[in-house]
Amino acid sequence: MASLPFETTSTVSTIPAHWRDFVALTKPRVMTLVVFTGLCGLLAAPGHIHPVLAFTAILCIALGAGAAATLNQWYEADIDAKMKRTANRPLPAGRMDRQSALHFGVGLSFFSVLLIGVATNWLAAAVLAISILFYVFVYTIWLKPRTTQNIVIGGAAGAFPPVIGWAAVTGDVGALPIALFALTFFWTPPHFWALALFVKTDYAAANIPMLPVVSGEAATRRQIWFYTAIMAAAAMAPVLLRLTGLIYGVTALLGTALFVVFAFQVFRHRETDPARMAPERRLFKYSIFYLFLLFGAVVIDRWLLA
């Protein structure tokens, strides 16, 4: 369990934070895909939005996701200090004090939600607020330290951006953004657990009950396979519901077939040494390419059909 946030602030509050560390707190690399899914939700939506307002909406999704990532690291500084992968982040490395991170995260949260509300509509603002609150309170504070299903339920936060992008244009939520939410939601477990298999020792050292640590590697490989099957159905749903056409259909079919092959290789793999987990690394890397691919195909498909 993370220590109380105010425990360390008074002793280190004089650390001068560099702007690069504020950028690092927003997890910019993860954000690229979050922003891309939000952008695709916006571009796939029917109706018109002024390009400046569209840009503002996407900027707000980026800032909101960055705010959530910042608050996650503010809460988990002591946990991050125990993991090799995260020990060099601005807070555990001691390059920034927790109060600065807290102010930055809370400020950015309010700013992004208010700006998207003023620039587009209050439904988009409400969904952005829900995603931030979900990631910080439901995932980070409540579920992550308690259950192996933390990323399944908590992963919902990361599935909202296409809904936000769509709502920014239409002021509404339709069947396609719900299908894209489902795709991202069921994509998250194979995405994360593939990585968790080869960084298992990190999570064990930090006492986080991630699935491979608590239930073992075989159970994790089974669950990856199980969620991949549901994700495959979610990926084909837009085609079956006639929300998208041939371009998305063919891309989703081929892209998902490869995902299924890689997930099956992970399911069959019996390796316990993280250094020799090539199929797991491959599935993790491919999962990122896959989501870019399918979301891009949705937009191209809808534009060509329009």
Ligand code: HEM
């Ligand atoms: C609860 C849900 C999720 C968890 C626990 C999770 C966890 C992780 C972790 C631990 C990494 C390794 C890189 C790092 O240290 O930050 C990572 C990488 C990544 N994640 Fe996720 N992720 C989740 C959901 C998502 C979502 C929803 C997206 C985007 C839609 C996403 C996009 C990415 C990308 C693009 C990378 C690669 C970043 C890089 O190149 O360094 N993740 N994820």
Ligand SMILES: CC(C)=CCC/C(C)=C/CC/C(C)=C/COP(=O)(O)OP(=O)(O)O
């Ligand atoms: C619009 C909006 C608010 C979007 C949120 C997007 C979102 C929830 C992305 C999740 C991405 C991510 C890297 C989770 C890491 O989990 P972790 O923090 O447990 O990973 P760690 O072990 O690297 O700290």
